[in-house]
Amino acid sequence: MYTAIGMGLAVIGVGLGIGMIGGRAAEAVARQPEATGDIRTTMIISAALIEGVGIIALILSFIS
Amino acid sequence: MPVSKQILYKVRFWSTSMCMAILFVLPMAVASAASGGDEITTKEEYIDGVLHHVQNSNEIHLVGDFSVPLPIIAYHAEDGFLLTMSSSFDHGHKAVDGYVLYHGRIHRVLGDFPKGTVEIDSFGHYHEGDYADKPYVDYGGKTYPLDAPGTFMESSSFYDFSITKNVATMFLAVILMFWLFGSVAKSMKRREGQAPKGVQSFMEPLVIFIRDDIAKPFIGDQHERYLPFIMSLFFFILILNLLGLVPFIGSANVTGNAGTTLALALFTFVIMIAVSKKDFWSHMLWMPGVPILVKIILAFIELISLIIKPVTLFIRLGANITAGHIAILAMVGLIFIFSGFGESLSGGVVGALISVPFTFAMNLLEIFVAVLQAFIFALLSAMYIGQAVEVSADH
Numbered sequence: 209m210y211t212a213i214g215m216g217l218a219v220i221g222v223g224l225g226i227g228m229i230g231g232r233a234a235e236a237v238a239r240q241p242e243a244t245g246d247i248r249t250t251m252i253i254s255a256a257l258i259e260g261v262g263i264i265a266l267i268l269s270f271i272s
Numbered sequence: 273m274p275v276s277k278q279i280l281y282k283v284r285f286w287s288t289s290m291c292m293a294i295l296f297v298l299p300m301a302v303a304s305a306a307s308g309g310d311e312i313t314t315k316e317e318y319i320d321g322v323l324h325h326v327q328n329s330n331e332i333h334l335v336g337d338f339s340v341p342l343p344i345i346a347y348h349a350e351d352g353f354l355l356t357m358s359s360s361f362d363h364g365h366k367a368v369d370g371y372v373l374y375h376g377r378i379h380r381v382l383g384d385f386p387k388g389t390v391e392i393d394s395f396g397h398y399h400e401g402d403y404a405d406k407p408y409v410d411y412g413g414k415t416y417p418l419d420a421p422g423t424f425m426e427s428s429s430f431y432d433f434s435i436t437k438n439v440a441t442m443f444l445a446v447i448l449m450f451w452l453f454g455s456v457a458k459s460m461k462r463r464e465g466q467a468p469k470g471v472q473s474f475m476e477p478l479v480i481f482i483r484d485d486i487a488k489p490f491i492g493d494q495h496e497r498y499l500p501f502i503m504s505l506f507f508f509i510l511i512l513n514l515l516g517l518v519p520f521i522g523s524a525n526v527t528g529n530a531g532t533t534l535a536l537a538l539f540t541f542v543i544m545i546a547v548s549k550k551d552f553w554s555h556m557l558w559m560p561g562v563p564i565l566v567k568i569i570l571a572f573i574e575l576i577s578l579i580i581k582p583v584t585l586f587i588r589l590g591a592n593i594t595a596g597h598i599a600i601l602a603m604v605g606l607i608f609i610f611s612g613f614g615e616s617l618s619g620g621v622v623g624a625l626i627s628v629p630f631t632f633a634m635n636l637l638e639i640f641v642a643v644l645q646a647f648i649f650a651l652l653s654a655m656y657i658g659q660a661v662e663v664s665a666d667h
Contacts, residue, residue, distance in 0.1 A: 253651065257584075
């Protein structure tokens with residue numbers, strides 16, 4: 209029960225983070241369409257790193 | 273009516289009916305795979321079924337009572353080797369030489385259990401005593417406790433070297449890759465200087481994408497040396513991810529298995545350490561151009577990040593794929609919840625009407641995640657190797 213709440217809290221942070229990345233990436237692409245490829249790669253890398261936090265929270269909630 | 277239009281209508285009819293068939297068959301296949309052929313009457317049993325689906329097993333369970341037998345190789349210090357096929361366990365109804373098939377895994381029976389093939393009565397769980405919460409097997413009016421399955425995760429008295437569902441699926445992926453890349457390489461040689469054709473025109477953009485968008489920007493000049501490794505990683509993970517989503521072939525959760533992803537991440541880690549240049553270590557342990565106190569703190573942080581790199585690499589892939597499998601099965605579980613676990617048929621129909629589109633959407637999402645995770649694994653591996661081989665300019 210408490211681990212589920214903890215995981216939910218962690219996922220709020222992860223959601224905010226990935227949402228911000230997606231929003232800013234869309235803005236950046238609108239501003240500079242010729243740099244779309246670089247922006248996409250950077251976006252995916254940072255999204256993957258942030259997602260790692262959520263997944264570690266998921267694993268911890270499974271373990272405990 | 274012109275002929276071309278007729279063909280178009282035919283194509284549309286067949287593609288629509290095939291989509292409908294997939295839409296309705298898919299959740300059934302997944303549900304049957306999750307239940308493992310047993311009847312589900314409670315929520316706990318369904319959750320058990322889901323958890324057993326995402327784990328490894330010693331047979332490939334397809335539909336109902338039909339499963340593909342796999343070789344069993346178990347080793348015990350005193351009893352020696354056990355070599356047999358999983359079909360000789362008769363879906364868990366028989367014990368062979370003191371081993372039983374319980375929830376798809378081979379377990380050794382503790383205590384004074386008869387050797388040879390014997391018919392067993394039932395399985396259950398101890399509720400109290402020394403073996404509380406451990407499973408038992410009922411034979412001849414007596415109960416015998418079961419040992420943990422032979423994995424490295426749990427302490428067990430025997431080793432399980434069997435060709436399990438995951439290993440068999442990995443072999444399938446390897447055969448697929450040999451066939452795919454063999455034919456692509458052959459047609460590339462034959463059609464040199466011409467436009468690609470057939471499967472070659474599907475694979476070539478992927479290969480070029482990995483070379484130009486993953487290997488070149490992150491590794492730099494030496495990317496040709498590491499390209500085969502990055503490419504193998506990408507296609508191996510991609511094919512295994514996609515095989516896990518195909519119904520009726522066992523839907524093995526190979527890339528969701530911690531052991532598989534740990535091995536893949538260790539490959540990256542070992543290559544990264546093996547090819548690392550002097551600059552990589554000097555920047556990690558004794559960062560030039562900063563005060564001495566900062567040097568010590570930085571060395572500590574960098575050493576931790578060196579270990580965390582492969583750890584996040586293997587947890588990310590494994591957890592993502594496992595979470596996807598569980599999410600699909602949770603959507604299928606709506607049928608069971610709406611029908612009150614077999615209480616009402618009309619509830620089940622309503623549940624199916626809700627569950628089928630959700631499961632379909634989840635499957636589509638998982639196809640995207642399968643490609644994305646393979647891409648991220650290859651990309652981060654390239655990034656880590658690139659950091660290790662980078663020769664930095666003078667400060």
